[in-house]
Amino acid sequence: MNEKTVVIAMSGGVDSSVAAALLKEGGHNVIGMMMRLWSEPGSEAENRCCTIDAMNLARRVAAQLEIPFYAVDAKDIFRETVVQYFIDGYTQGVTPNPCLVCNRHIRWEFLLKRALALGADFMATGHYARMRQVGSGERGAGSGDIELLKAIDDHKDQSYVLHVLKQDQLAHALFPLGEYTKPQVRELARKFELPVAERSDSQDLCFLGNGTYREFLERNAPEVSQPGPMMNTNGEELGQHQGLAFYTIGQRRGLGIAAPDPLYVIQKDTSNNALIIGPKEKLGRSNLTAQDVNWIVGFPPEDPFRAQVKIRYKAQLAWGLVTPLDGNGVHIEFDEPLRDITPGQAAVFYDDEVCLGGGIIEYH
């Protein structure tokens, strides 16, 4: 590739720092940008991905790489879209994945718009994923020619959170780390002498700070943080739950009920504030419907197709038959029942290494 202007979305972490260094080494005109995201008032210092320390670290990396660095305020839009989506999801009894919304609306819309306005040809992130040009179209034509592929490093693959991308976004996207494993990236960080080489990976949701999501929801979604009855599938009350938001479908630990066989969270009955629990047999389901589906090629296939499906970011791939529905949904019949199909999470479809798209699992 000839020299291009590339904005790298930085976080002060190892991945985006190495991505920036690789782009610079590749001879590109690189510009670092970092978003200032929303934190709960009072815990601004704790936001995991954009603390003052993280921002200073990103700034130091940028200075070392001799690239410009700009902080971009995204607090309001992040609060309105991502955080609200998180709270709404729990209020409705599902387990939302705010990172998907962040990628769709914040990183690949809000920030990309600013990157392109600055004159960038591409925006890169430290995500582990790859892309492949298929067909004959020129890159950037937005013609459905770009495939999203899993990363080489299966453990780190982040195509799951990128399944929301559209062709016109992929046309401007670069994922410099897709061909590397995490250990290789750490090695590169040491080779480039980046001050972030030994930083640990970020884990939880960035805006939760040092608190737990439980504390966050108690403050921000009190209606689903109220205790209520815990019932079996026959409607018999077995105890009290501490608030529906604090349980996930398929959860076994922390129910606090003595029973001969282990009990699992089967369902959340938000209208009665009841948590339905039962034995493992009641849990398994072999189908789901998902809505708000994004197809990477830009349009749904006409016929049902067999695919491997991921029902959570860290879930194992499961074979099933994916049937596009009218509107924007799909129905999936799995070959084997799955224990932890969770409304609110994404079901993402793969044809081997190719990510075909995905949608949000509906409440059943």
Added chain:
Amino acid sequence: MIYLDYAASTPVDPRVTEAMLPYFDQFFGNPSSTHIFGQQAEAAVENAREMIAQALNCQPHEVVFTSCGSESDNLALRGAAWAARQERNADHILISPVEHDAVSHTARQLADLFGFELEFLPIDEYGIISPEAVAERLRPGTAIVSVIHANNEIGTLNPIAEIGAICRDKGIPFHTDSVQGAAHLPVDVQELNVDLLAIGAHKFYGPKGVGALYVREGTSLHPSQTGGSQELGLRAGTQNVPYIVGMAEAFRLAQAEHGTRQAHAQILRDRIIGTILEEIPDTQLTGHPSERLPNHASFAFKDMDGNSLLMFLDIEGFACSSGSACKTGNPEPSDVLTALGLSREWGLGSLRVTVGKDTTPSEVDTFLGVLPDIITRARRLNI
């Protein structure tokens, strides 16, 4: 890159660097030591004090060296407030709403933590404080009055001499932050009628990390940094000898070359103001059109984010600043612009362009040639 941010900082003049160099290794002694090494260092510090005193038209013992303009403001406010409370039970602090944070945050702390009563003076649309407004608010219990000489954000000059005369008449200590002012204007503390005046070296081609506070003889002040008896007991700590030497030389040059520097800057400033107001729609000058720093042009652009503007300018090769800009991406209209009455849709889009003695007309023309297009692009992003 074209540097148009001289109000933020200036490059150290090579003549200043040269003056400083011997004091890092050759004359490295502690000015408080008795031996010859100490005597050499002390002589350098006292020589610098004499130079600054001459430029300010005061006595050498009225000059206190500090680490920066902000520290000078801190010492002035806190030192005068504490002394006034102890000596005459005064606890009223009167400041303008367009003070630098070094003054306003110190006053705020004195009010919040130490029980002082903080009152803000009214300003007009240009950010000017009227002497009458000060006269109306002075009380026997006023501990200290502080009004900025030349505002850093909007460049407006205040009638310091008139305000000072009123305070003098009532026997109330009067401080002015002249960190910007002293870099560009003749500063005669007798004419200005001030009791306290803060300067910082890096605004006038001296090094960062050194400043001074003028303390009129007889002004009661408590030290805000205690320890040894350096600086007449007002500011403990071994003096930063090379930087003090550098500041003195830089200040001497600033005052000696004041006429040529001002003439040079003012032509460029007026070209910037005229062109921008003429060529860019929905733009207003912030601060006073003529009663302003000779090198300082500042604007508010409607419906624009100052952060985006600075980013575009940086990418295009221009270094400017914005009252609303923050390196951590937290844009809020500044206290100063809010005090001027600017609404949020104007206040977020501020731009400060400040020229220096080495700025060339062609640099300014290059900047003015591309700015309208950059503003258009930055505004487009705001939708």
